[in-house]
Amino acid sequence: MMSVLFRTNAAGGRRELIRVGALGGFSLAATDLPAVTCQRGQQRSVVFIFLFGGPSQLDMWDMKPMAPAEIRGQFQPISTSAAGVQICQHLPLLAGQMHRVCLVRSMNHRMPVHGPACSELYSGRPYPLPPVTDQARREDWPSLASLMTRAGLHAARLPPAIVLPWHSQFMGQSERIAGQTGGRMGEQFNPFLLRAGLDRGEFDAAELQLSEASAGSRLQRRTSLLQRLQSAGEVSDAGRVGVQNRWQQQHDTATSLLAGGQLGAAVDLERERPEVLVRYGSTVFGRSLLAARRLVEAGVPLITVNWYDDSFYDKVSPHWDQHNHIFASLQDRLLPIFDRAMSAFLGDLGERGLLSTTMVAAAGEFGRTPRIGQFTQNAMTEKSGRDHWPHAFTALLAGGGIRGGQVFGSTDHQGGQVRDNPVSPADLTATLLGHLGVSAEDVWWDPLQGQWQKSSEGRRIALEFE
Numbered sequence: 001m002m003s004v005l006f007r008t009n010a011a012g013g014r015r016e017l018i019r020v021g022a023l024g025g026f027s028l029a030a031t032d033l034p035a036v037t038c039q040r041g042q043q044r045s046v047v048f049i050f051l052f053g054g055p056s057q058l059d060m061w062d063m064k065p066m067a068p069a070e071i072r073g074q075f076q077p078i079s080t081s082a083a084g085v086q087i088c089q090h091l092p093l094l095a096g097q098m099h100r101v102c103l104v105r106s107m108n109h110r111m112p113v114h115g116p117a118c119s120e121l122y123s124g125r126p127y128p129l130p131p132v133t134d135q136a137r138r139e140d141w142p143s144l145a146s147l148m149t150r151a152g153l154h155a156a157r158l159p160p161a162i163v164l165p166w167h168s169q170f171m172g173q174s175e176r177i178a179g180q181t182g183g184r185m186g187e188q189f190n191p192f193l194l195r196a197g198l199d200r201g202e203f204d205a206a207e208l209q210l211s212e213a214s215a216g217s218r219l220q221r222r223t224s225l226l227q228r229l230q231s232a233g234e235v236s237d238a239g240r241v242g243v244q245n246r247w248q249q250q251h252d253t254a255t256s257l258l259a260g261g262q263l264g265a266a267v268d269l270e271r272e273r274p275e276v277l278v279r280y281g282s283t284v285f286g287r288s289l290l291a292a293r294r295l296v297e298a299g300v301p302l303i304t305v306n307w308y309d310d311s312f313y314d315k316v317s318p319h320w321d322q323h324n325h326i327f328a329s330l331q332d333r334l335l336p337i338f339d340r341a342m343s344a345f346l347g348d349l350g351e352r353g354l355l356s357t358t359m360v361a362a363a364g365e366f367g368r369t370p371r372i373g374q375f376t377q378n379a380m381t382e383k384s385g386r387d388h389w390p391h392a393f394t395a396l397l398a399g400g401g402i403r404g405g406q407v408f409g410s411t412d413h414q415g416g417q418v419r420d421n422p423v424s425p426a427d428l429t430a431t432l433l434g435h436l437g438v439s440a441e442d443v444w445w446d447p448l449q450g451q452w453q454k455s456s457e458g459r460r461i462a463l464e465f466e
Contacts, residue, residue, distance in 0.1 A: 044358070044435055045300065046361070047359075048361050050306050051307045051338075053319035053364060054117075057393045057411075058073060059073050059088060059330055061105065061394040063086065063087070070373070071372075071414050071415070076088075080096070088335065090331050090336070094338075098404070100355065101405070103395075103396060104395040104408045104409055105392075105410055107394060108393070112377045113131040115179075116129075119177075122178075122180055123179045123425075124141075124427075138448075141183055142183045142185040145162075146181065146182040146191060148191070148433075148438070150182075151438055158298060159191070160301050161304070162191060162295060164195070164288050164292070165284055198284055201285070201308075203269070266297070266298040276348075279340075284309065285307060286341035289342070290348075296358050311329070322385050324382040346360065358400065359431075359432060363395035363428070366390035367394065373386075376389065392411045397431075408461065408463055409422065433456055434460045439455070
C-alpha cells in the first residue's frame with residue numbers, strides 16, 4: 001500500500017484533506033486564471049520531476065568525451081534510441097527511451113545557492129531576496145503547483161496540483177526548501193501534498209477513502225450539523241462571513257475527495273500488476289513515478305515528483321548534491337534508481353497512449369562545475385566532487401506533442417556556458433503552463449508589491465513538435 005503521510009508527522013491524512021480543502025474553494029473563487037476543463041480522455045497533464053541537489057550535466061546528459069580528464073570525468077557516452085544522441089553509459093534503460101525525450105542542454109540562471117535556485121526552478125522567477133537562507137519564506141514567488149492550484153479544479157473535482165512524496169528539504173531544517181509554497185500569493189494556494197513513508201515509499205490509500213460502510217451516512221450527518229451551526233452563527237460582518245464561506249468551500253472539497261475515493265484509488269499501488277511494480281522498482285522515486293502515472297490517468301493536471309533517496313542524511317552530498325565521490329555515488333546509488341524508474345515511467349506513458357496529452361519535465365536547480373574539485377559555493381567540495389553551477393545545465397522534456405529524439409541548445413567545450421538557444425526557468429515554466437492551457441499573460445494579485453503579476457515572465461521554448 002501507499003501512505004499519505006510521513007509517519008513522523010502527527011497530522012492524519014483526513015486532516016490534511018481538510019487543510020488543503022481550501023484549494024477547491026479558493027480555486028473556484030479565483031477567476032483571474034482559467035481552469036483546465038478538457039473532457040475526459042483529453043485531459044492534459046504535466047509531471048514535473050524535481051531532482052533536488054543539482055544533477056551533473058557533464059556526467060549524465062551533456063558529456064564532453066574529448067575534454068581533459070578533469071572535465072570529462074570517468075564515464076563514457078553511449079548511443080541511444082535517438083539517432084545522434086548520446087547519454088551516460090550508466091543510463092542504459094533510459095537510452096532505450098530517448099526517442100521519446102528532448103534534451104534541453106541550455107538551461108541557465110545566475111543563482112548558485114540551493115534554496116534560492118530551487119525557488120527559481122519551482123516558480124520560474126528570479127529569487128526575490130538576498131540568498132541568505134535555503135528555506136521557504138512568505139516573500140517567495142508562488143510555485144508552478146501553486147499557480148495551478150489557483151487556476152481551479154477541473155470537472156473531476158480532483159486537486160489541480162499534487163506534490164509527492166515530500167517537500168524537498170535539507171536535514172535539520174524547520175521549513176521546506178524555498179519556492180514550494182503559495183508564497184506571497186498566499187498559503188491557501190499551497191498544492192496538495194501526498195506524503196509517503198520515506199523508508200519504502202509507501203502511501204496509505206486508506207487515509208484518502210471512507211473505509212466503513214456507514215461512513216458515508218455519518219459524514220452526511222456531520223455535514224448537516226455543520227450547516228445548522230453555521231446558520232445559527234451567521235453574522236453581518238463581511239469579513240467573518242468571508243471566513244465562513246471559505247471554510248464551507250474547504251469542507252465541501254475535502255468531503256468530496258473522501259466520498260469519491262478517486263484519489264485514494266489512484267495511489268493504491270497494490271492494484272498494479274506485480275510485473276509493473278518490479279519494472280518501476282521498490283524505491284521511493286520509483287513508487288512515486290508509478291503513483292504519478294496513476295494520477296495522470298485519474299485526471300490530475302499537474303503532479304510534482306520530488307526526488308528522495310537515503311542520502312538525505314549525508315551532510316556533504318545529499319541527493320544529487322555531490323561534493324565528494326561523485327562518480328561512485330552516481331554509478332552505485334543515483335543513476336540505477338533514476339534509470340530504472342524514469343525509463344519505466346516514459347515507456348508506460350507511451351504504451352498507454354498518455355504521452356500525447358502528458359508533458360514530462362525533469363530537472364534540478366542547477367548543474368555542476370566543469371572541473372572536478374572546482375570550488376564555487378560549498379567549502380566542503382572535495383577533489384572527488386563537483387560544486388554548484390547554474391550557468392549551464394540540462395532539463396529533460398517528453399510528451400505533450402514534443403518531438404522526441406531531439407536536442408535543444410548546446411554548451412561550450414567544457415559544458416560550462418550556454419552556446420546557443422538559452423532557456424531560463426521562466427521559459428520552462430511558461431512551456432509547462434502553456435501545455436495546461438494557462439497563458440503566461442494571465443495575472444494574479446501580488447499583495448506584497450501591491451500590483452498584478454503575470455503567471456510567467458518567460459516564453460514557451462521553441463521546440464519541434466510532432
